Amino acid sequence: MVNYVSNEQRKTGEEMQEFLTEQKSIYLQICEMIETDILRGILLEEERVPSTNELARLYTINPATAAKGINLLVDQGILYKKRGIGMFVATGAADKIRTRRKEVFQKTKLFQFLQEAKSLGITKEELVSMISRWEEQQ
Amino acid sequence: MSQLVCHGITKSYGDKEVLHGIDLTLESGKIYGLIGRNGAGKTTLLSILSNQNPATAGAVTLDQEPVWENRKALDRLCFSRELNISSESGLGNYRVKDYLRAAATYYTHWDRDLEKNLMTTFGVDAKKRLNKLSKGMLSMVTIIVALASKAEFTLLDEPVAGLDVVAREQFYRLLLQEYTQTGRTFVISTHIIEEAADLLEEVIILDQGRVIRKENTQELVGRAFQVTGLAEQVEAAIGNLETHHKESLGRSESAMVFLQKGQSIPEGYEITVQPVNLQKVFVALCGGETQI
Amino acid sequence: MKLKFWFQRALFTLFGGIGVGLLMMAVTVIQMTGERMSSFWTRMPAFLLLGSGYFLLIMMMMTYKVQLPLAVSFGSTRKESLLGLQLIKCLCAIGAPVFVLGYGLLFPEVGSAYFPLLPFYGAVILLTGTVGSWGGMAYCRWGKLGALITVLVIAFAAMGLGIVSALVFSMENTHAWEILSMSRTQFVVLGISICIGIYLLNILLEARVLRCYEVRM
Incomplete structure (x- = not known):
């Protein structure tokens, strides 16, 4: 199989990062940061x-790149x-983001996680017990 | 929109041709990065763009008017040269303030307030002579000239050479501030590629006197991938793709591929595909092939 | 046309030259004893002219090395720079005699003797500036060693010329113009014409050197 260590990490729903790191399209990082701010209530709707x-x-990035992220x-x-004023957070944006990220989690992150478990020979029962143990520790 | 254009620029020193027929169009309102190895011809190209050196063949135009010896065009240009003060160079006896005063007599839109602010920001002593300044301080002086000139097209040769990381960050911020406020065009040559990569809307890669790439930075980086795996697998996967900089180690091989629009790396091979950064792209394009 | 930079440079060269003249004078004064002091005030204009010429020579060489690349790198056209180089020479050639004229008008008893030859002194200063340009151009073309050799060659040539003419003119206590069978005025006019002629020819040479001038800093 082709193993993509993808540039488009948004698809993998990886942990959000608050600073810009290498190896990832800068405009996608801008997207993620704004989304995370919306989820955390740093940016409110409207x-x-x-x-x-x-x-x-x-x-310290080129404005054209920042604009690309915003446009996405x-x-x-x-x-x-809003013409002449600027960009605003749409109503229902937080829900939209959460829904999409859940989808991404299920489709890619969980998939990769299960693939790894499979290759290590971890059974479903073992996995479930691991999750219960993790919950107890929390 | 204004355009600064090179039409078939060739430059020779004696028998040695250092620039080979360069065609290049720079549009106003962008930050360009000019990257290339030492001796690729960056400074020569910038000098020719700004009437400081004559081209052996070809011409530079600004909005269809030749730049050569043209006062009107030169009023819109600034190429702040890298200052290399040697012990015998008479320029070394100039005090910083005299150097800046001389610059101010030529740049029509010289911004005295900005000059003063920058002097404070960088902590440059106006009374010091240029030959008493460190490499970093000299870079600061060239940055001050470039920014305070307020020229529509501003060219900078290695502005961050010798600057410490804090001063480099300062410069990137000042540059963006100036750019977002005025929309001036900047062409910046640098060796510290990764730091500047996110600032550059377009990147111009100069290799041995030729422009081998001029492309939107994000797009260029976005279509480059590092492919690694078993040599046969890698070879089979990248067979039809634009490939650079193959390296092999034992049975494994790694190569950088550039995908054209609509192309993708074929499925069904045991390979790892990784995104790369601008620096890696640059090394792949200009570094030649190496066997480890 | 942007000539402010060159105009400043020309003023600096003129006043610097006057300054050098005054300095040379001050050094001489210290060495003088009472009775010779009277001749001192008569000699003052000579110091000013000498200082101006000397300083202009040095400055022209410096200018090629330092100010020319600076100006072109700041966006001066080569034409403007060529004009600027003439501005420096001409301002000094006119300015220094004008100072002497002023001095002579203020103190006629010691200064007026210089009046008839002022245009000639001006022309000689112009020639000195031209020689400085040669040194400067030699520097541009062949580097430091080239400039040094050129200046030395010119210096020796001038010295030789001086010695020969001194020998010739000291014969029989005659004057130079008499040997050339001219009137004194004709001789002076000839001298001025030669200086200006060389200066004008040099403009062509400078224009040629500047036409493809490259900034190297």
């Missing part, structure tokens, strides 16, 4: 998000544009 220029200066979120209906 609130203005930082402009591309503000994001560019904050993360607009396409997904998470942000919307």
